Amino acid sequence: MNYISLNKKAGAVSFREAVVRGLAPDKGLYYPENIPMLSEELLSNFNNLSDQELALNAIRPFIGDEIPATRLSTIVNETLSFPFPVKQVEEAISVLELYHGPTLAFKDVGARFMARCLGFFNETSGDEKITVLVATSGDTGGAVADGFFGVEGVEVVILYPKGKVSEIQEKQLTTHGGNIRALEVDGTFDDCQAMVKQAFLDAEILEKRPMTSANSINVARWMPQMFYYLSAVRQMGSSDKIVFSVPSGNYGNICAGMLATKMGLPIHHFITGTNANKVVPDYLSGGIYYPKPSVATISNAMDVGDPSNFIRIRALYDFDEDLLKSWMSGYSFNDEQTLQAIRKLYEAEEYLMEPHGAIGYLALKSFLNGLKETVQGVFLETAHPVKFLDVMPKELVEKIEIPAPIKQLIQKPAHKTGISSYADLKSILLD
Structure with a gap:
């Protein structure tokens, strides 16, 4: 499988080159040259396969023989060493919990998979040490720090916006030391991403x-x-049409689901839910796509005003605006609506959401309101509520059980360096 730049001004590269480079020389995002289909045999036997077997079959065509089959199987098994339970919370509404990994966030999957792929490439190529440079609006930094900690030949530099991540999120990306370095940026996530x-x-x-x-x-x-x-x-194992509602910031998560659908996974529709940073919902409701400076909210991982992955979503639908809008709906909600949803669902069902999952829930409810066809809705709970103690409804904070690893984490000292400009970052990278 080769990968092309979506700016179309750079040559195609292998999977290994796309991973090692990260971004194409023409500033474009890499994108698979073609989208392989899930086999009829796999789809007909879908409910009898494990998560690991499904994942291995889905990802193998994108990698080919660049990672040997046995090693790729090991990578997938190590990546998926924790569950992704689907739980019903209301009639026709279920939640997909993605916070059962080591850093209690959905980004553990991507970070663990990438760390293991990069580790393999370093082993086999004998390349000099590589630097992983990453911007985070919250959960990415912790997942990357955990996934790459101690990986031979890899140094990690994480940029995060000062005062705009929760205390636990900051601890998760600043307490490792070793090959992990955290830079606290005096600015927004968009500033961090622009520097990267x-x-x-x-x-x-x-x-x-x-x-x-x-x-x-x-x-x-x-x-x-x-x-x-x-x-x-x-897990749904249903003949009903399945609709996924995905809280979205940089749009990589929902884009991955859409990729699976293009491969043949039977998903009926996608909903993006977001906060005051509503560039995509505004576009989907008939406006133009116009990136804006990000706004700080209590759902901080979605405080993104210029989502990088939206161009990949457009590419999946051949840059056909009408086709994309037939597959994707979008809604935005403010902080007060988010907190009210958390309170109401807990009062009604004793299910405790965090702010990002709450927006996914609200977006799903908005989509289902007045819908005439029968569907099963699934919203994504992308992180554990304990990561947002400082913004959760105060009366519910005492209901949140703090996992033992988090109690230990809070006691650890932070190691961070403050920066305010690209010049500061460049100086550190050249040192």
Whole structure:
């Protein structure tokens, strides 16, 4: 499988090159040259296969023989070492819990898969040390720090916006030390992401150190997120049409689900839910696509004003605006609506959501309201509520059980460096 740049001004590359480079030389995101289909045999035997078997069959065509079959199987098994339970919370509404991994967030899947792929490439190529440069609005940093900690030949530099991640999120990305370095940026997530993209195009830096990204712009972070959609569809085991509602920030998560659908996974429709950063919902409701500066909210992982992966979503639907809008609906909600949803669902069903999952829930309810056809809706709970103690409804904080690893984490000292400009980042990377 080759990968092309969506800016179409750079040559096609292998999976390994796409992973190692992260971003194409023309600033474009890498995208598979063709979309392989799930086999009829796999689809007919779908409910009898394990999550690991489904994932291995789905991802193998994207990698080919660049990673041996036995090693790829090991990578998938190690990536999917925790469950993705689907639980019904209301009639026709279920939740897909994606917070049972080591950092209690959905990004554990992509980070663990990419770390293991990059580790294999380093083992077999004898390349010099590579730097993984990543921007985070919340959960990516912790997942990347955990996934790459101790990986031989890999140094990780994480940029995060000062004062705009929760205390636990900050601890998860600043307490490792070793090959993990955290940079606290005086700015927004968009500022962090812009610095990362600028560094990838800086010849002076690239001459000194090879770099790649562990944001969802990297194909090895983006594509394995399809794994939990495969798991959810298997668990649903229903003849009803399945609709997924995905809280969205940089749009890599929902894009991975759409990729799986293009491969033949039977999903009827996708819903994106977001906060005040509603560039995509505005576009889907008839407006133009116009990125804006991000706005800070209590659902901080979605505080993205210029989502990188939306161009991949457009590519999946051949840049056909009408076709895309027939597959995807979008809604946005403010902080007060988010908190009210958390309170109401807990009062009614004793199910406790965090702010991102709550927006997914609200978006699904909005889509189902007045819908005439019968569907089964699934919203994604993308992180554990304990990661958002500082913004959860105060009366519900005491209901949140703090996992033992988090209690230990809170006691650890943070190791971070403050920066305020690209010049600061460049100086650190050149040092």
